[in-house]
Amino acid sequence: MTQYPSSFNPNIGSMLAKSLVEGMTLRPVTAWDPDWKLVCLLCTELPTIENGGAVIEEYAPGKKGIAVTYTLRPDLKWGDGTPVSTRDVAFTLEVGKHPQSGVAAAEGYRRILKLDIKDERTFTFHTDRVTFDYNAMGDFRLLPAHVERPVFEANPAEYRNRSRFETDTTNAALWFGPYRIVKTVPGASVELERNPAWSGKAPYFRRIVFRIIENTAALEANLLSGSIDYVIGELGLSLDQALSFEKRHKDRFDVVYKPGLVYEHIDINLDNPLLADRRVRHALMLGIDREAISARLFEGKQPVAHSNVNPLDPMYSPGARHYAYDAAAARQLLDAAGFAEIRGGVRQNAKGERLSIELATTAGNRNRELIQQVLQSQWKQIGIDVRLKVEPPRVFFGDTVNKRAYSGLAMYAWVSAPQSVPRTTLHSQEIPSQANNWSGQNSGGYKNPEMDRLLDAMEVELDVARRKALFGEMQRIYTEDLPVLPLYFRSDVFVLPKALKGVRPTGHLNVSTLWVEDWRWADPNEK
Structure with a gap:
């Protein structure tokens, strides 16, 4: 997979790489x-x-x-x-x-x-x-x-720093799943072996090794050379790679595209004065040609996200505001926000402050790095200077996002369960800070009393129709306030060797490794 967990404690931090390992070692x-x-x-x-x-x-x-x-x-x-x-x-x-x-x-x-x-x-x-x-x-x-x-x-x-999960990760007493961790090489690999204490269905494989290859091109090369057997579907090849890979290697691999509740987006640090103005956020949104990104990079298999709720989810509302690409409208908004003067191609306000923003994401992810460049080019056309930054995922998630250490924009994905209330990412009580030891996932610092009220009401509404109405209002406010810039809903790509059976993509928060005991190599005579 492309990322190494920033923590192994099941309750500290939120990172997909950790969930994939702990699907095999905990439940x-x-x-x-x-x-x-x-x-x-x-x-x-x-x-x-x-x-x-x-x-x-x-x-x-x-x-x-x-x-x-x-x-x-x-x-x-x-x-x-x-x-x-x-x-x-x-x-x-x-x-x-x-x-x-x-x-x-x-x-x-x-x-x-x-x-x-x-x-x-x-x-x-x-x-x-x-x-x-x-x-x-x-x-x-x-x-x-x-x-x-x-x-x-x-x-x-x-x-959070001294837990045995961090200081003594191979301690057998930490794990009760079908596998236990027996060796870690930080940033490089996590090795598992069957857990003798597990009394559920016996897993087929004696040993499983997660190798971390952060560059997705190198990931593909390792798969073809046979140095790895399987690229984990939830955190592996990018979709554009998979489309090309399938055409070239469908005789050796089955490629499964699993649409799901994985939401690629850009978090906005709302403490940044340049981004606190909603008109600037609207201009950023209008300045992105997301339809072109979806069509050219993903052949339409990763549709544009108009809010944080996927149309696959029962709580989706079509009433949320849809932003089409409109560079002229974006320029008008930036003029109204006080950034009408342009010097050297970059807008500035009356105080001489340049509209210059940093966009950070995970290193080695070819899709994200390519999209970064597309966004930089598209936003330059409306007078916004964008500085690109990439970091190793364990740093990006462990420090930059979790501790709100990005100055402007952070691009990554959230994965959710069906009908999930986005309280932890949108409620004002969920803003990570040093005072709460960086608990919570509202890394942008979004505060809106009406959104708080809706989130509280959605959770306790047992009537499905009334709950769906509340979800719809939440999506309306979300797309008006734009505390986050929606990009697209991801399809996870499972590139399965023909002999590997039992892997079932889920398309949501709970990863396929939770059922690893069903994985096996097929009998050579099995069709």
Whole structure:
């Protein structure tokens, strides 16, 4: 794959590379499967209101929450043989609730009012509201209390850096999936072997090695030479490469294009005074010919994104504003925003401030680097100077985005679950800062009370039609405010060797490696 994880702690940071490795070595409590159905991975049965596993309750006068009870599978063990138990649930909740722990999805932990533990395997979460996805626990990633508690208690504020997941990654006690990590070479590789403590379906492969090749052209060369067997679909070849590759090598490989909920976009640092003016953001949007990018680079297989919600998602609304390419309108907006004077081809305002912006992205991704150049050229035509910057993904995601260290624009992708409420990326309470130890994913610093109200209301609306209306209003405000510049919805490209069977692309947040035990080499006689 093209990226090396910036962290191996399941609750620190958000990076697809980590999710792909941990799909094989850990499991969330629940996940969306390849058929887009919510299923239990760690629990014996998905709790619902209908089966009595979830009960709406009043926890204060006029305030309703919900009690959801899960029972862990009896066969789960950490790699050192210690049973996965409710002690780990309690510890994980403690870490998630601590204001200095730096977990990525802190809001989910804040909503849990109380934890009741029935026994070693059964527990109940009492939450402060009734949400439509009340039984989805994909962000609750268990931590091994017997290994991690001493580290956390020693210094909660430093836990994100001193966790055993970072300092002792090959410790078997950290992993309970079908595989465990046995060797890491930072920036280069992650080696896994079968986990003897795993009691689920036995994985076919004894050993799996993730090799990190950040340059996508080199990735293709390594695949053809046989030095690697498979390029992971979610983080591998770019679509333009795959289109060409398929024509040349369809006798050796099956190429599967999986449209899904992967949203390529540009985050905007709204603390930058040049970008705080909505007219400038609108001009940036109007100055991009996204239809041409989709047609020429992707043969239309990666459609233009008009908002942050994919038309494949049931909550999509066609009512969001659509921006067609209109350089003349963009110039008028920049004139109105006070950048009417042009010197040396670059606009400036009355104070002499040049309209010069930095655009950062991940190094080695041919598509992104090419799009960077296209954007630089298109924005130059409307008088905006764009400086390009690329960084290794582990730096870009670990520091630049997570710590809001980019000065202007950051181009990357979000991947979401079906009907996902984008609270963590848009709510004003989710802005990462040093004060909250860089928790949250609203890296642009977007603040809009009406958006906050909608996000809060969407989560607790159980009626599908009313919820869809709220989603529609959210998309309308999103495309009017433009805290983010939508680019396109990605299709993941799975370039599968003919002999590799069992890989099922999902098209959403939960990656294909969560079902790695189904992967196998085909029998030579198998058709």
